[in-house]
Each structure stands twice: as C-alpha cells, then as structure tokens.
Amino acid sequence: MILTQAVIVFLCLGLIHTGFGQDCPSRQEMQSSLKQVQKLLSTHESTYLQSLRTLRKRLNLLQSTAVLANNGTCPKLDTPANSRKLGRVMSPGHEVYFICDAGYELVGTESRVCQESFTWSGHQPTCRDINECASGPCLNGGTCVDEVNQFSCKCPKSWVGTSCQSPVISGFVAMTNTSAVLSAPSVTVGLFVRPSRCTQVQGSTHCTCDAGYTISGRDSTTCTDIDECELFHTGQAGRLCLHSCINTPGGYRCSCPTGYNVTRDGRNCKDIDECATRQSNCTRDQMCINTYGGFQCVHVECPRLRNSTYSKTSPLRCERNPCSVDNKMCPQAPNSISHHFLSVVSNLSAPRTMFRVSALRPIGDTLRFSLLGRGQARRHFTVQRSDRQTGQLVLVSPVQGPAVLEAEVEMTELDKRVQLARYITKVTMFISQYEF
Known part of the structure; x- marks a missing residue:
C-alpha cells in the first residue's frame, strides 16, 4: 500500500514537472498507469521465483x-x-x-x-x-488340475485329449454274417485314415476308433480324422486356439504370429520380451522398448532451440539450462521435456486413461494441463484433470494396429495468471497388429 501511494505521488509530481504546471492526471489515467506498474512488478516477481527455483535445483x-x-x-x-x-x-x-x-x-x-x-x-x-488353469484350458466340461509349470485335464467319459478336445465316437454295426467282416478287403492307411478296432459280441460286430478319429459313414472298418479346428471353431467353450489352429492326425495344434510363443496350455499366445532376453539389436546409446510382437530401439535427443539450451539428466528426460538475464525469450521455453513409451494391443477399448502427469511441489497457485499438436493426437486423445495437481491423458477412440501414436501433454505452472514454468511430457504408443 505504501509502495502504491509512493508511485501515485511520483507519477503526479513527474507529470506536473514535465507539463510545466499542468494539473495532476485524471483518475482513469492514474489507474491505467498503476496497472502497468503492477504488471511490471508481477513480471519481476515471476522472474524472481523462477530464479529461486533454478537456484534450488543447482x-x-x-x-x-x-x-x-x-x-x-x-x-x-x-x-x-x-x-x-x-x-x-x-x-x-x-x-x-x-x-x-x-x-x-x-x-x-x-x-x-x-x-x-x-x-x-x-x-x-x-x-x-x-495358475495355468486360470485361462480355462480344459474343454467340454473337463476339470483342470494346476501343476508345477503345467496342467492336466480330467475329461468326461465322452471326451479325450490333453484339453478334452476330441470326442469319443464309436460305431455299432450289426452283422448277420460275421465271416463277411473277417474277409473284408484291406484298408489303405494314411495319416488321416486308420482302420477301426472291431470286436464280436453275441453275433454282432462292435467297432471303435482311436481318439481323434470317427467311423467313416457306413464303412465300420475305416476311421477318418476329426478336424477339431473346424468342428470347434465357434463353440460354447470358445475357439480352440487364440490365433491359428492347425489340424493334425488325431488332434490339433495352435500356432502364434512372429514375436509370440504358445503358452503351456497349448492354446494361447504370450509376447516374447526381446529386451529382457537380449534378442534385440539396439546399440549402447539406444533404449530397447518391448512391444507386443516385437521391440523398438529409441534414442532421446534434447531439443535445440534458438533462445535456450538443454541438458540430458536421464535417458528419457531433458532439462533447460539456466537462462541469462538479458534473454527474455528463454523463460518461455519448457523447463523440462520427458519421454515415455507405451506398448498396447490393437483396438484397445476406450475411453481409457493411458498416462498421468502431476506436480509434486508446485510453486504457483494454479496448474493448467493441455494437449499439444493436431491431427491424430486430437482425434484419439484428450486431456482431463483428475485432481488439483494431476492431469491424465485419455484414449477416446480405439486404434487399429499396427500403428504409432504420439501425444504431448503440457503442464503450465501459474501464479496470479503469470506463467512461472512449463513442462512437456511426450507419450509414444506402439500399437500391435493383434488384439491379444
């Protein structure tokens, strides 16, 4: 208050002196002058707070x-x-x-x-x-027993196989002339065709097939393979395989795309972590980011701006160097730029929170969060505030892979609407080709 009064008197006396005895300026002119002085003081205060913050970091x-x-x-x-x-x-x-x-x-x-x-x-x-039984590997009412690094299935009487996937189908053919069966011509046996096993019971012949095979129509002496991939493609228990099913003689096997391994239950696919198993070809100055079905080698470089310089404080973070007193554009540049990389599956359900940005020890009285950039960033993302000190990047629409999406979240620190600092977080999403 004393400073304001002193400024008023100084302005009035200065105007009288320069105006050779003219009257003191009007009230509106005085208020306009005071606003300019207050703006100047706020700017100096902002610079002072920023200098304190830089000094504390040093x-x-x-x-x-x-x-x-x-x-x-x-x-x-x-x-x-x-x-x-x-x-x-x-x-x-x-x-x-x-x-x-x-x-x-x-x-x-x-x-x-x-x-x-x-x-x-x-x-x-x-x-x-x-828990290998968590995925429900046993089909058709089978009971799963979890074991060390594996599982086993107890199947009902009418089903057999490691996952109770093959039905037990037997053929009953009544034969009036038993010798006709015994003198039947030999059957050509292949991978998907096998002879049946027949027994005589009270003048009739009872023929059965091995697991995974069934009687071929009216010919009780021949068993043909059951195509489990086609038969159980859309059943109540779901598909036999998460990705691809391959029919084999008497059974089936599941396969996964490149970058995935078949899990122990033989049906699902699990991503291979090339970074952890050192299967990547990333150089020493690169970071290996595991993605679904592959990996990415990334190298973060600090930006080169005209009015400010940056130093790398961690593999994924760059901080602005202290600004010189005569450089008025430097304080407007971001104080720090951090990078984060996410691996997600294709067609991820939305809306979904993907990343959070927060300030641990804010200096000002207000934090403002915003999404930078246009195009894909605006089409697939938005920024929302979860609390006073935290903003979150939200995926608003599913994305079909393979694709790479980038989003920049800006956090601005304000004090009495004057900018104190800016922080930018760059989030890169590697979206896989498959939904699993």
Whole structure:
C-alpha cells in the first residue's frame, strides 16, 4: 500500500514537472498507469521465483554431486525368489530390473530407480506361480488340475485329449454274417485314415476308433480324422486356439504370429520380451522398448532451440539450462521435456486413461494441463484433470494396429495468471497388429 501511494505521488509530481504546471492526471489515467506498474512488478516477481527455483535445483545437484564424490550408493537389493535381477550399478539415476523365471509372473513394479536420497523407488516385487488353469484350458466340461509349470485335464467319459478336445465316437454295426467282416478287403492307411478296432459280441460286430478319429459313414472298418479346428471353431467353450489352429492326425495344434510363443496350455499366445532376453539389436546409446510382437530401439535427443539450451539428466528426460538475464525469450521455453513409451494391443477399448502427469511441489497457485499438436493426437486423445495437481491423458477412440501414436501433454505452472514454468511430457504408443 505504501509502495502504491509512493508511485501515485511520483507519477503526479513527474507529470506536473514535465507539463510545466499542468494539473495532476485524471483518475482513469492514474489507474491505467498503476496497472502497468503492477504488471511490471508481477513480471519481476515471476522472474524472481523462477530464479529461486533454478537456484534450488543447482543446490540439490551440488549436494548430490558432493555425496557421490564420497561413493554414495543405494543399498543392495535382494533378488526375489524364482527371478533374476538385471543391473549392477546402484548410483542415483540408475535402474534395476526384475524378470521372473518361466512359470511365474511378476507382482509389482518391474524396475526400481536409485533416487538422489539413496533410497529405491517403489516396493520390492515378488514372483508368483502362474495358475495355468486360470485361462480355462480344459474343454467340454473337463476339470483342470494346476501343476508345477503345467496342467492336466480330467475329461468326461465322452471326451479325450490333453484339453478334452476330441470326442469319443464309436460305431455299432450289426452283422448277420460275421465271416463277411473277417474277409473284408484291406484298408489303405494314411495319416488321416486308420482302420477301426472291431470286436464280436453275441453275433454282432462292435467297432471303435482311436481318439481323434470317427467311423467313416457306413464303412465300420475305416476311421477318418476329426478336424477339431473346424468342428470347434465357434463353440460354447470358445475357439480352440487364440490365433491359428492347425489340424493334425488325431488332434490339433495352435500356432502364434512372429514375436509370440504358445503358452503351456497349448492354446494361447504370450509376447516374447526381446529386451529382457537380449534378442534385440539396439546399440549402447539406444533404449530397447518391448512391444507386443516385437521391440523398438529409441534414442532421446534434447531439443535445440534458438533462445535456450538443454541438458540430458536421464535417458528419457531433458532439462533447460539456466537462462541469462538479458534473454527474455528463454523463460518461455519448457523447463523440462520427458519421454515415455507405451506398448498396447490393437483396438484397445476406450475411453481409457493411458498416462498421468502431476506436480509434486508446485510453486504457483494454479496448474493448467493441455494437449499439444493436431491431427491424430486430437482425434484419439484428450486431456482431463483428475485432481488439483494431476492431469491424465485419455484414449477416446480405439486404434487399429499396427500403428504409432504420439501425444504431448503440457503442464503450465501459474501464479496470479503469470506463467512461472512449463513442462512437456511426450507419450509414444506402439500399437500391435493383434488384439491379444
């Protein structure tokens, strides 16, 4: 208040002096001048707050560097049972990955990061035994028994096979002249044709076939293969195979596309993690991102802008270097740019939240979230606020793969409607060709 009054007196005296005795300006002119002064003060205040923030980051970096000079590391992490651990460096900024053994699935986060406080992010994951019966591998009323890394099916009387997939069909032919059966001509046997097994009971002949075969019409001496892929293509128990079914003599087998393996139940497909199994050809300066049915090698480079420069603080993050006092355009550039890569299946149901952006310690009084770019980004995504400090990227329409979608989420920090800082998060989605 005192500063405002002093400005009013100064403006009035200045105008009287320059106007050679003219009257003090009108009230409207004074208010206009005051708004200009207030805008100038707000700009200086914003610059001051930004300078404090930059100074705080520098102090934290110096403190972390000083601790690292004393060989500071995070405590050693134990390897969960039935898993293996990737990553030996335990300095701040480095990650450790966990991969479960065959037959087990990961519960919790797959990686942990050594933080500047020399503590690990997240919680220690565990590996639990996969319930092979969870997918319902036994068909036609069969009972599944979960075993170590495998399963078995107890089938009803009329069904046989590893998944109770083949019906037991027997043929009954009444023969008045038994010798006619015994003197029947020989049958040509192939992979999909077999002779039946016949027995005589009280003057009649009872013929049966092996599992997966059935009597060929009226000819009780010949058994032909049952095409399970065609017979059970659309049944109550669903398709025999998640992807492709191949008929075989007396049975069938399932196949998966390139980049997938058939699961232990013999019906479903599981993605091959080329990054974890080191099957990728990514170079040292690239990161391997596992996708459904393949992988991607990515390398993040910091932007080169005319009025600002950036430094890489992690493999996926770039931060703006401090701005010089005379560079007025530099503070308008993003303070940081981070990259995130997601692997999703084709035709993912929507709406669905794909990513969240939040501020841990906001300085200003307002956070604003927005979606940058046009075209596909606007057609398939939107940005919504989930709470005061968090915005979320939402997929609003399914996407047919294979495709790559990119979206940029901007978080702006404001104080009294004056911009303090901008943060950009780039999200890249690798969409597979298949829906499973």
